Amino acid sequence: MSPQDRSIATEDIQAATNTAAPSDTPDVTLLGGRTLLPDGSLQDACVTLAAGRIAAVSASEGRPATRRIDLAGRLLLPGIIDLHGDAFEQVLMPRSGVRFPMDLALAEIDRQLIANGITTAYHSLTYSWEPGLRGRETVVELMAALDRLGPELACQPRVHLRFELHNVDAVAEVADWLHAGRIDLISLNEHLDMITDRLERVDKLAQYAERTGLSITRYKELVQQVAKRGAEVPNGVARVCAAARSAGVPIASHDDDSPDVRGHYRDLGARLCEFPVNAETAEAAAAHGDPVILGSPNVVRGGSHDARMTAENAVRAGLCNVLTTDYYYPAPLIAAFRLADAGACDFPAAWDLVSAGPARAAGLDDRGTVAVGQRADLVAVEPGPLPRVAATWTGGRMMYRADPRVVG
Structure with a gap:
């Protein structure tokens, strides 16, 4: 990583301090970190949370805080x-047919x-025509658990409902959830x-059947039954999208x-183009200003596991706005540094793909940058070939600390 740095200018600090801030006494000041600021510069700064x-956000410490760290x-990012x-599926069902209690799984996740x-996580719940791991029972149970446990979780949880288009019997229910504010993003x-x-591949057929709890014969019969209802899909999709638009929920x-x-x-x-298969489709999305979303494991592994578009190439071509965990939670942190080290983009642009970029795509205007008035969702990172999280704050509270040298 070789970002271009500059010292904090007086006018930058003035602009930050002119923004309305809480009037109570600040409770913690983070100092000594190289902070990624909204203008894309990395600067030595003191960041006060209250x-x-x-x-x-200032060049030097202001009035004393209750705590100093x-x-x-x-890096403070x-x-x-x-x-x-959707890596939560691996925690909920680590082996075929082996389920763990939802509350225990969510705590581990x-x-x-x-x-x-990761300070904000859109859990991608697949609502399929299949029973089992991606069926209605799991979706309802997981949504209820997120409602119940949300305030206790360190990472702010949100619901990304992955709606399978042939799940025509669920259209009315999904529309009701959208109108009730139960869904934050739908794809x-x-x-x-x-x-x-x-279906003729024994390995894949067994995998699909196992996650549903059905026998292979019964699973194949279900697929055939669902396929016969294809004529109902367009109307169902239109109803779901109309409900999402009415509720102001982003659609991918x-x-x-x-x-x-x-x-x-x-x-x-x-308006969100999630995991386009090829560059032509990504280019069509970009031409209309539609954010393109790709998986960060694609970057970390050096390519798609499904022989599709390579994420690093998309970043180099300006065809990627957001990187997600997809199926592997450590990937975004590593991917941002890998992209910068490879010269695909500079580090601030790489970090934008995992923080401010997702915030813009989802319509979140209260997070994603280190700026006055934003949620105090921050991560301190030890850079290197394998970057490491030293500490994480959500809502101004240190919820994770791996490095004992981060002290206050």
């Missing part, structure tokens, strides 16, 4: 915002998220064709494989 918000030269993460610098998923194409289309497909879903209100 009442869960960033109260001040010396970051000893580490806005917390990672993950718009698409929360520990993994916060330890990887349009169509995996029936892929599953149908793989998933796995678009052509500019025409992207245009079709854009017309329905899906």
Whole structure:
């Protein structure tokens, strides 16, 4: 990483301190860190947190705070915002047919998220026509658990509902959830064709059947029954999208494989292009200002596990606005540094892909930057070939500390 630095200018500090801040006494000041500021510069700064918000950003410490934490030269960055993460499925069902209690699984997931610098997580719940791990019972149970445990979790949880388009019987229920504010992001998923194409592959068929709890024979019968209802899909998709637009919930289309497909879903209100299959589709999205969302494991592994578009190439071409955890929580932190080290973009632009970029795409205006008035969601990082989270704050509270040298 070789970002261009400059010292904090007086006018920068004046602009920050002119923003309204909490009037109570600041409760903690983070000092000694190289802070990523909204203008994209990395500067030595003192960041004061109060009442869960960033109260001040200055070149030197102002009035004394209740606590002082010396970051000893580490990077101080806005917390990672993950718009698409389904690694929780591996914690909930680590082996085929082996389920763990939902509350226990969520507590473990929360520990993994916060330890990887993720401060806002959109849990991607697949609501499929399948029973089992991606069926209604799991979705309802997980949403209820997030409602119940949300205030106790370190990472702020949100619901990203991955709606399978052939799940036509669930259209009315999903519309009700949207209107009730139960869903924060919805994506349009169509995996029936892929599953149908793989029914003759014994390994894949067994995998799909196992997560549902059905026998292979019964699973194949279910696929055939669902396929017969294809004529009902367009109306169902239109109803779900209309409900999302009415509720102001962002809509993403998933796995678009052509500019025409992207245009079709854009017309329905899906302005987020999630995991486009090829560069042509990503270019079509970018031409209309639609944020392109890709997986950070694609960067870390050096390419797509599904022989699709390479995320690093997309970043170099300006065809990626957001990187997500996808199926691996440590990936965004590592991906940002890998992209900068590889020269795909500079470090501030790389971090934008995992923090401010997701915030813009999801319409979150209270997080994603280190600026006065923003939520105090921050991560202190020890840079290097394998970057490491030293500490994470959410809502102004230190919720994770791995490095005993980060003291206050």
